[in-house]
Amino acid sequence: MLTQWNQLRNDGTLRSRAINAENPTGAPGSAGSASSLLGPGRKGSAWYQLPAGESVTLADISGPGVIRHIWMTVTDKSPAGPFVLRDVVLRAYWDGSAHPSVEVPLGDFFCNGFGERTLVTSEPIVVAPTGGMNSYFPMPFRAGARIELRSEHAGDLEHIFFQIDYTTGDDFDQWPGYFHAQWRRSNGTTAPGEDHVIVDGVVGSGCYVGTYVALASLHRYWWGEGEVKFYVDDDTDLPTLCSAGLEDYAGGAWAFQDALRAEPEPNTLTFSAPYFGYPFSSATDRTKASEFSTPMLAMHGLYRWHLPDPVYFQGKLRVAVQQIGAWDHGLFERSDDISTTAYWYQTTVNARFAALPPAARRAPR
Template identity: 25%
Template sequence: MKRLGNIPELPVYLPDSEVKQFSSYDRSGGNDDGFSGKYSFVRKNEKGHLVIFDASSSGVIERIWTPTPTDDTLDFYFEGAASPSFSIKFRDLFSGAVSPFVHPLAGSKVGGFYSYIPIPYKDGCKVVLRGEKLMFYQIQYRTLGAAYRVQSFSGKTTADEQKLLRRVAESWADEDPTDISWLTKKTACIENELKLEPGKTLSFASLAEGGRVVGVQISPSRLFEGAYKQVDLRITWDGEEQPAINLPIADFFGFAFGSRSMKSKLMGATDAKLYCYLPMPFDRSARFELVYRENKLLEGQPVLSLKTSVFYTAEKRNIKQEGKLYAFWNSSQPAPGEPHLFLEGNGAGHYMGTLLQSQATEFSHFTEFFEGDDKTLIDGAMAIHGTGSEDYFNGGWYAQPGGWVEKLGTALHGCLDYSLPFSRTGGYRFYLTDKIPFNKSIQHSIEHGPEQNNRKVWYTSVAFYYANRPVQINHPPQNETAIVFQPDTLTFYTRLMQHLTYNGNIHLRDGSAVSEGADNAAMNISVAELQKGKYKVFLHQVKESDGNVEVSLAAGREPSGWKKVPLKDQDCYLGEIEIYDPAIPVSILFKNSDRKSLRFNRVMLVPYK
């Protein structure tokens, strides 16, 4: 429980322990990661109930996640007991109604239900769901060697444990992530006011003796917004040949597609400043730099006026027990059939955080790339196999009301952004208690698409880990990859997210919009996410037709005149509109004079370049 609130211990290794996971992933390699329930249990017991977790020896369950909790009872059997040692309704792991599963250490956000309350067990644990069906789930746990003293979970807490629980919960719920009142009197600060010119590199902190950085703040945060990520953060420990951290500053602090987004407990961006409180111990020296890349596509790059603060102590790294902080940045378009790699390499340490921006580069499959599973191989063996991308970030149900559809997060995890028209989303997750140790190697990746990495994407990720040396070398950011991809087609889907509303002789049938008969019909498109400007308008028919339809377009001003549109092409060009105010929906009026049936499943707006 103490580790839930102990950020200073993030660099500390957990020897003789392994992190593994039980989950409902499709063992056949398909996408049935919980829909049917076929893979959502280890086995059935003699009563027909579902055994969903079964581990021998000692360990601790560190994370439980599902988007589909039920009122069925969960029974926890410890130490080979014949009867349950602890029972609880599955839903009450997350409701906050049953101690010690209190908010926000357990709860729900963006469609997912999660619990980080540790459930230790000695000499084995079995978890049984008293029900006939379970859908999606993940139970992440840590095996513990003989040196660890373990007492099995009882559900009961002492007065001291309740006090600790309240203190940690209050810390997670703190809404001011830039508060530094926790700094001790032993903390010193290097403050600077800088003028950063294009093409220049400036050092904003340099330490010549061993110690540890405990906080970094940079302001104002607005300077790093926009599609062009021209400023890099570069951090080097102990004179190493390669920087430990070398990536666009916007990506390091959790921006999403050019805008401030993440406000986690550990790092992020407020309206005023960037902040990071990941502990950074080092042995002999530390150097913090800002690199301002020139870009020929940008005229008149401004000089940036910045304020920086680096908080540090003289406490040197314990070389045997702690790692140094490293971050690996990967902005790329993975080949079809190949996953996106968060981190891959040889060495020893532990993994503790992921930031991801996911962008489709084709625009007919909405955000279906987020069906992809995460996979983690530790020392050459599969340790964790997830059930979907939003699941990895403790969310659920992208493109569904109440689900993974908005920028929203918690202290450790959340959604960075979601836009169906732009075919993009992103998430963040930090591993506080559940950091993943590796002794020889790690391969941590995520798929892009329902099966076989079959969706074209551009993924940008940051992987955080602690180690004695880098596991994978960062290449310096280049202008070509340190940029926000701009889709050339903005797509609205008839069955998703209610961007489209219908009036008159048009209605939704089996996921498609259908207009039949000669009566007039109207469809409104919410364009609040779009910029002002001119757009070409297309609709995608379910299949080609031999008729015509008359169309009139409007965007808050006088509608265009009626235009006869042939339906011989599956993608029908309707005309052009100019959006003057994105708060005003675009309207498409139809007259089906041929009395032919018009059936379509998406509308596309293509901006003029």
């Protein structure tokens, strides 16, 4: 998928464009025109502001194209409190749709759940020091695209830095489908034996390309024995695909072993790889929002990109993960605080998602 839309070809039809605060429309020959104290064209409009309770449109593009790269950075806390990365929502709309195809808390989209920054080094998502969030998911559109941020944070955000790089003139003879991403949470509310639903209600044809999981452990012992299950097309009670366990799904093994140690700081076994990773593990609230931040619930962030091995579907798709733990006496059912982001493509814009919970119900435990 990424290779298809990132070929280094120049057949005379492709044009490169970029939208940021220095060129809000992406128009050719129009970047960097604002004046500063240094004079015209000298970094005069480097950011947007985002007042509490309001939205800001980052890009509003007319005509066909492909978003190739999104770079963004915001503060992860403000004088009004932490959790900016959960309080701000990223939305993307394709081809004039009235509802978004991407609706995810900003941090979670970039594999930074819990309202905390962590470094991520993978093929489609990179989070670099200090909070430079990058997406390389290609996002094609036929008639237009709109990307916005909505703040439900209690305080104003003074600096929204961003850049959206895209192309026009792309060949859509082999249409890959519209990019989608959705966030869901089971906040310790599922009954024992009830799976957390990662995504459901996907109707049409397409391919599933990735999952991010942010899990706060609400029970003792090992938390990741549950299998990730893909119900494809005509599947009913049983899925066509399932993993051997959550850490196995994320490319690890044997419960990450030393990751179970009760350390106040993140352990050394966290890792990022091109297609899978376990970049975050902590029992300390690094937002430092409270003097009571240590100790606390163990938090775990992991991702898996199905880019070399997409999960294809022709009619419908449902993805879920079991909440199963393990200890010396065997397996047991759990109900943890688990938030997930699903990433997929489909040939049509999917139906409207269920309403995103408000910021108070998205706040990390």
